[in-house]
Amino acid sequence: xxxxxxxxDEPLALDLVNTRIRRDGTEVDLLDSPVALLAWLRAERxxxxxxxxxxxxxLATVRALRDAIDRLLRARRGHVxxxxxxxxxxxxxxxxGPALAQLGWRATGPVLKPLPAPARRxxxxxxxxxxxxxxxxxxxxxxxxxxxxxDCRLQFVARNPRRQWCSDQLCGNRARVAKHYRRHHQAI
Ligand SMILES: [Zn+2]
Numbered sequence: 001x002x003x004x005x006x007x008x009d010e011p012l013a014l015d016l017v018n019t020r021i022r023r024d025g026t027e028v029d030l031l032d033s034p035v036a037l038l039a040w041l042r043a044e045r046x047x048x049x050x051x052x053x054x055x056x057x058x059l060a061t062v063r064a065l066r067d068a069i070d071r072l073l074r075a076r077r078g079h080v081x082x083x084x085x086x087x088x089x090x091x092x093x094x095x096x097g098p099a100l101a102q103l104g105w106r107a108t109g110p111v112l113k114p115l116p117a118p119a120r121r122x123x124x125x126x127x128x129x130x131x132x133x134x135x136x137x138x139x140x141x142x143x144x145x146x147x148x149x150x151d152c153r154l155q156f157v158a159r160n161p162r163r164q165w166c167s168d169q170l171c172g173n174r175a176r177v178a179k180h181y182r183r184h185h186q187a188i
Contacts, residue, residue, distance in 0.1 A: 013132035023152040069132040093129035096122040
């Protein structure tokens with residue numbers, strides 16, 4: 001298995017939503033434990049600063065935000081009104097948290113002080129929600145698509161309008177293999 005997370009270079013909010021996948025007709029939640037969330041945060045460390053542990057409450061809040069963002073993206077694509085609670089959840093995350101970072105001063109000079117746990121949690125949620133806000137209302141909003149493979153639910157920004165698969169290696173290949181198989185078996 002290449003990576004636990006199949007699609008990681010989309011906007012942050014999409015990467016988050018894409019931690020819920022579909023395989024063989026079953027939905028699988030890749031964020032199924034605090035350790036799994038920690039692994040995701042580590043995979044995103046270039047864009048998300050996180051240090052410290054993750055507890056069950058962190059996992060629950062991140063998952064709740066993720067599922068709300070997922071429903072909002074689908075509502076936007078389907079041109080339907082989302083549930084008020086989902087909008088509220090994103091806004092709550094946007095409003096949360098005092099400082100993004102704190103300045104400390106040691107004998108050696110200025111240091112970036114690690115945030116206390118509650119502030120860290122708020123910052124994580126705010127970063128994710130703020131990315132979702134950009135995604136839902138920004139210039140890429142109309143390009144957010146779901147993979148065309150029926151056995152996949154990954155979403156991506158189709159910067160190339162012809163892009164239909166989450167990844168050519170993954171679903172593009174699955175589709176080609178299926179097509180080849182059908183053709184071969186029809187020929188017999
Ligand atoms: Zn796919």
